[in-house]
Each structure stands twice: as structure tokens, then as C-alpha cells.
Amino acid sequence: MRTILLLIASNIFMTIAWYGHLKWFEKTPLPKVILISWGIALLEYCFQVPANRIGYEVEGYSAFQLKMIQEIITLTIFCFFTILVLKEQLRWNHLVAFGFILVGAYFMFKKF
Incomplete structure (x- = not known):
């Protein structure tokens, strides 16, 4: 559960860093926006790296599973944003595409 919570926090910062400037800094010069985004992305990494470390070493997720979890969280937060x-x-069509990713997640975690 710690992994999921850390990934949620990470992805909130990531979404703001990558897309927030489209709304909040549209008139700000690009070099300044890049620096602002880097600062926000640093916060993202402060959550992302521990999430992956804990998920892999403590909670037993594979790297493939961690990536799939991260993608689903990313898309969910991105939709809300x-x-x-x-x-x-x-x-x-956005919902259909998201559904296909969820089907992929099912197979990622299915034990064969």
C-alpha cells in the first residue's frame, strides 16, 4: 500500500510538472517554465524512487508490475487533471483506450 500512495503523490507532481504550465504558465517564457517544471519534477522523484524501491524490495512487485501500476495511476490522475x-x-474513445490498459494490467498480475 505504501508503494501505491507514494506513486499517487509522485504522479500528482509529475502531471503538474508536465502539463501544469499549459494552464498556469502559458505566458511565461519557455526557459523559465522548464526550470519551474524541473523543480516540481524533483519532488516527483522524491516520491517515485522510494515507491519503486519499496515496491520491488519490500512489497515484492516485479519491475513490470511496478510500471503497470504507475501507468494506471498516471492515466487516472491525468484524466482528473x-x-x-x-x-x-x-x-x-479515451475510456476505451483506458479500458485496454486495464485489461493489460489484469494480464500483468495474472498468475499462469
Whole structure:
């Protein structure tokens, strides 16, 4: 559970670092936006690295599983961010694509 919580925190910072400038810094010069994003991304890494270390060494996830968990969390947070902050509409094809990723996650964790 620690891994999941750390990945959620990490991905909130990542989404802000990667996409927040589209809303909050649209008139800021690009070099300044890059530096701001790097600062936010540093916070992301402060959560991401421990999440992967704990998930791999303590909680027993494989690297493949950690990546899949991270992608699902990333897409979930990105959807909320895009709808709430960027005011973009979530369409049916986005949901279908997300569903395919969830099917992939099922197979990632399925024991054969």
C-alpha cells in the first residue's frame, strides 16, 4: 500500500510538472517554465524512487508490475487533471483506450 500512495503523490507532481504550465504558465517564457517544471519534477522523484524501491524490495512487485501500476495511476490522475484544470472533455474513445490498459494490467498480475 505504501508503494501505491507514494506513486499517487509522485504522479500528482509529475502531471503538474508536465502539463501544469499549459494552464498556469502559458505566458511565461519557455526557459523559465522548464526550470519551474524541473523543480516540481524533483519532488516527483522524491516520491517515485522510494515507491519503486519499496515496491520491488519490500512489497515484492516485479519491475513490470511496478510500471503497470504507475501507468494506471498516471492515466487516472491525468484524466482528473485534464478535466478539472485544463477543462478538456473526456470522450468515449479515451475510456476505451483506458479500458485496454486495464485489461493489460489484469494480464500483468495474472498468475499462469
